[in-house]
Amino acid sequence: MARVLIIDDEENILKTLSGILSGEGHEPVTAATGGDGLARASESPVDCVLLDVWLPDTDGLQVLKELKRVDPHRPVIMMSGHSTIATAVEATKLGAFTFLEKPLDLERLLLTLRNALRQLELEREVILLKEGTVEEHVLIGNSPALDKLRSLILQVAPKNTRVLITGENGTGKEIVARAIYRAGKRHGKPFVKVNCAAIPGELIESELFGHEKGSFTGATESKPGKFELADGGTIFLDEIGDMSLAAQAKVLRVLEEQEIERVGGKKPTRVDVRVIAATNQDLEKKIEAGEFRQDLFYRLHVIPIHVPPLRDHPDDVPVIAEHFLAKYAAEYNQPPKRLSDKASRALKGYHWPGNVRELRNLMERLVILAPGDEIDTSDLAGIIPGIKRPFPVATGTGENMQETFFNRFDSAPIRDAISTCEREIILRRLEICQGNVKRTAEDLGLERSHLYKKMRALGIDPSKRGGNGKNYRT
Numbered sequence: 001m002a003r004v005l006i007i008d009d010e011e012n013i014l015k016t017l018s019g020i021l022s023g024e025g026h027e028p029v030t031a032a033t034g035g036d037g038l039a040r041a042s043e044s045p046v047d048c049v050l051l052d053v054w055l056p057d058t059d060g061l062q063v064l065k066e067l068k069r070v071d072p073h074r075p076v077i078m079m080s081g082h083s084t085i086a087t088a089v090e091a092t093k094l095g096a097f098t099f100l101e102k103p104l105d106l107e108r109l110l111l112t113l114r115n116a117l118r119q120l121e122l123e124r125e126v127i128l129l130k131e132g133t134v135e136e137h138v139l140i141g142n143s144p145a146l147d148k149l150r151s152l153i154l155q156v157a158p159k160n161t162r163v164l165i166t167g168e169n170g171t172g173k174e175i176v177a178r179a180i181y182r183a184g185k186r187h188g189k190p191f192v193k194v195n196c197a198a199i200p201g202e203l204i205e206s207e208l209f210g211h212e213k214g215s216f217t218g219a220t221e222s223k224p225g226k227f228e229l230a231d232g233g234t235i236f237l238d239e240i241g242d243m244s245l246a247a248q249a250k251v252l253r254v255l256e257e258q259e260i261e262r263v264g265g266k267k268p269t270r271v272d273v274r275v276i277a278a279t280n281q282d283l284e285k286k287i288e289a290g291e292f293r294q295d296l297f298y299r300l301h302v303i304p305i306h307v308p309p310l311r312d313h314p315d316d317v318p319v320i321a322e323h324f325l326a327k328y329a330a331e332y333n334q335p336p337k338r339l340s341d342k343a344s345r346a347l348k349g350y351h352w353p354g355n356v357r358e359l360r361n362l363m364e365r366l367v368i369l370a371p372g373d374e375i376d377t378s379d380l381a382g383i384i385p386g387i388k389r390p391f392p393v394a395t396g397t398g399e400n401m402q403e404t405f406f407n408r409f410d411s412a413p414i415r416d417a418i419s420t421c422e423r424e425i426i427l428r429r430l431e432i433c434q435g436n437v438k439r440t441a442e443d444l445g446l447e448r449s450h451l452y453k454k455m456r457a458l459g460i461d462p463s464k465r466g467g468n469g470k471n472y473r474t
Contacts, residue, residue: 002047002117003027007037007063008079009056013104017050020106021113034058038066044270045231046074048116050109053080053087061090068095069213069222073123075116079104124190124229139175140323141316145308149176156303157183162255164300165278167307170357173278176307177236186274189233192226196247197239204247206263215264227260227271234274240300241281241292252296275300310352310359318344320356324363325375334367340376350384382439423458426451430460 004026006017011032018028029046031037034055041049049067053060060078067076078091081102088099097116100109139150156163157180165173174193181191199207206216210225226235237243243251254260255275259268277300286292310317318339329336339347352358362383370379426440433439441451455461 001025001027002113003029003045004048004050004113005029005031005037005040005046006050007031007034007055007060008050008052009033009054010052013052017104017109020110024110032056034060034063037063041067041070042267042269045228047120048113049074049076050113051076051078053078053091054082061087061094064091064094064096071224071228072221073120073224075120077109077112077116139172139179140320141313142319143313143316145313146316149305149307150179152305153179154183156180156305158185159303160185160274162274162300162302163276163305164283164303165276165305165307167278167280168309168355169280170355171307171309172356173280173307174236174238176305177234177238177276177278180276181234181236184234184274186233190230191234191236192230193236193238194226195238197242201244201247204244205250208247209250209260210262210265212262212264215262219264222262225260225262227254227273228269230273231271232273234276237275237277239279240277241279241283241286245291245293248293248296252293252299255296255299310355314348317347317350317352317359320359321347321363324360325367328364328367332367335373337367337370337372338374340374342377343375343380346377346380346384382433419458422454423460426455426458426460 004021006014006021006028008014008017008030009032014030014032018030021028029040029044031040034057037049037051040046051060051064051067055063060080064076064078067074072095075097076095078088078096078099079102080087080099091099097119098112100112139146153176163177163180165176167173177193178191181187194208196204206219206223206225208225208227210223210228211219213219213222237251250260254271254273257268258272259270261268283292283297283301287294287297310320321339321344325337325339328334347359354361366375366379426444429440429443430437433443437451438448441448444451446454
């Protein structure tokens with residue numbers, strides 16, 4: 001359903017078009033003068049405008065110019081029974097979607113309206129795609145913790161109530177927000193994400209509420225804000241704990257009055273938006289510190305949802321890992337990879353400080369760098385703590401290997417032979433660990449101070465560069 005503004009001084013036209021648009025499932029809004037039409041457009045967002053050229057109080061082209069100044073993306077369909085080709089050309093130059101002659105062909109009008117609304121939808125999708133707001137998001141796992149989370153999402157989604165999602169970085173707060181959106185009544189309407197932490201404080205009001213042309217340096221044209229783009233749909237305020245107090249006050253006004261005012265604007269605009277917010281911070285502590293408004297917290301904290309860290313549902317780790325392995329194998333055109341049983345157990349035993357985001361990044365790395373079709377613990381060595389790199393050994397049959405090994409020390413005293421072996425082992429392990437002495441000590445099962453003593457005794461200078469050209473690091 002679209003909200004369509006009809007501006008025409010003929011009462012019969014207003015009644016006829018209103019009835020037809022209502023029958024098509026749209027919401028008509030009417031105005032008999034240009035001034036009334038502009039007022040209606042500013043009171044509440046409209047998706048499309050049907051505008052007569054000849055109006056009693058002003059020229060329709062001037063109304064068109066003002067409508068396009070306020071919202072360049074909103075389509076305006078011009079109508080007239082007495083206009084010239086020059087008028088039609090001028091209307092097109094000013095941004096009119098098309099020009100229809102009166103008496104109106106109603107079938108053509110409806111087709112034109114469908115095309116105009118489709119163009120508006122595509123332009124909004126392009127805006128959101130450019131801003132990285134449209135991505136594939138899924139909630140993966142079968143643990144009791146995630147089953148409980150899914151159940152809560154299904155309870156909350158059909159309601160229009162506000163939701164505050166909390167959880168550590170990387171747990172999937174945005175996934176939960178999108179799941180609420182997809183299961184709700186506003187699915188199919190805009191879903192607009194705002195990363196409050198990524199927008200500079202001086203620009204966040206413009207991003208949220210839009211701005212008028214010339215309202216500040218660099219504002220070369222009018223631009224709708226995120227709340228206007230989300231009208232009829234859902235806005236996701238991510239990391240709201242990082243929002244400035246000034247912006248918090250304006251968001252509070254939107255929640256209370258369902259109105260926004262552009263930076264540099266003079267009239268408020270009504271919006272119908274569901275608000276979902278998320279944070280990794282303790283907002284109650286920020287309230288005590290005077291960094292977050294208590295009244296805004298209570299407005300947002302209608303339905304609290306906590307997303308558990310990955311370490312609290314470790315049985316889901318292999319399932320999530322396999323999902324990302326398949327995703328990135330397809331994305332990078334790589335052969336599919338699978339986890340060995342040992343690798344799965346190792347991943348489940350890790351505490352994942354970066355949560356699902358860390359797991360996703362690791363699987364992407366392994367798809368690109370792991371040599372075989374099966375990912376084993378050797379591929380996780382140096383990445384997951386407690387997993388040591390396997391020490392490379394010579395290849396060949398048992399007798400040949402022994403002969404090759406012992407021939408090297410046939411004439412050497414046993415003490416020298418042991419020292420030579422220890423030196424080679426330490427040098428090789430330093431190379432594998434890229435000169436990191438601390439990690440080398442951990443891999444060898446030695447205290448770092450003990451390893452330093454051995455290095456000095458074996459003639460390995462810790463201050464010198466290793467075989468990789470880097471200084472040995474502590």
